[in-house]
Amino acid sequence: MSSRLLWMRLLFAALLVFITYLTLTPNPDDTSGFAAARYVAKLLFGDAQFADKIGHFAAYGALGAAAFWAETFIFGRKRWTPLLLAAYGAILEGVQGLGGVRTPEFADGLANALGALSGFIGAYILAQLVRKVRAR
Numbered sequence: 791m792s793s794r795l796l797w798m799r800l801l802f803a804a805l806l807v808f809i810t811y812l813t814l815t816p817n818p819d820d821t822s823g824f825a826a827a828r829y830v831a832k833l834l835f836g837d838a839q840f841a842d843k844i845g846h847f848a849a850y851g852a853l854g855a856a857a858f859w860a861e862t863f864i865f866g867r868k869r870w871t872p873l874l875l876a877a878y879g880a881i882l883e884g885v886q887g888l889g890g891v892r893t894p895e896f897a898d899g900l901a902n903a904l905g906a907l908s909g910f911i912g913a914y915i916l917a918q919l920v921r922k923v924r925a926r
Contacts, residue, residue: 795860795861798856798859798860798861799860799861799862801856801859801860802853802856802857802859802860802862805852805853805856806853809849809850809853810882812849813879813882813883813886813902814882814885814886814889816889816891816892824841824845827841827842827844827845827848828841830844831843831844842898843897843898843901844901846879846898846901846902847901847902847904847905847908848905849902849905850875850876850879850901850902850903850904850905850906850909851905851906851908851909851912852909853875853879853906853909854875854905854906854907854908854909854911854912854913855909855912855913856909857871857872857875857906857909857910858871858872858909858910858913858914858917859913871910872906872907872909872910872911873907875906875907875910876902876903876904876906876907877903878906879899879902879903879905879906880900880902880903881899882899882902883895883896883898883899883902
């Protein structure tokens with residue numbers, strides 16, 4: 791295994807642990823406090839109140855992209871990875887309600903799932919573009 795692949799797998803594992811912790815911890819930092827998330831929410835939705843959804847999407851997008859670059863295979867296939875990450879993000883949002891401290895939101899689960907899919911697919915497209923540029 792190359793050192794690049796090892797670092798990508800370590801990054802993926804660290805992101806998975808960190809995002810899982812933030813998703814399940816009783817009192818996570820409020821992602822709506824991030825100026826960038828508020829700006830993007832205002833730009834896309836006309837309302838900075840959606841910054842939390844932008845935070846969910848971005849976190850799981852990073853996780854999806856890291857999974858692609860880490861060459862994560864599930865059931866022997868790479869294509870299952872974004873689907874399982876999307877399901878993981880949606881299910882984890884539902885698990886939040888088990889502790890009785892936080893309330894799961896369908897929109898957060900959807901943002902998690904769409905972020906994981908988008909991050910993985912975006913990384914795939916970027917890899918294809920880089921491959922074409924290098925082939926010239």
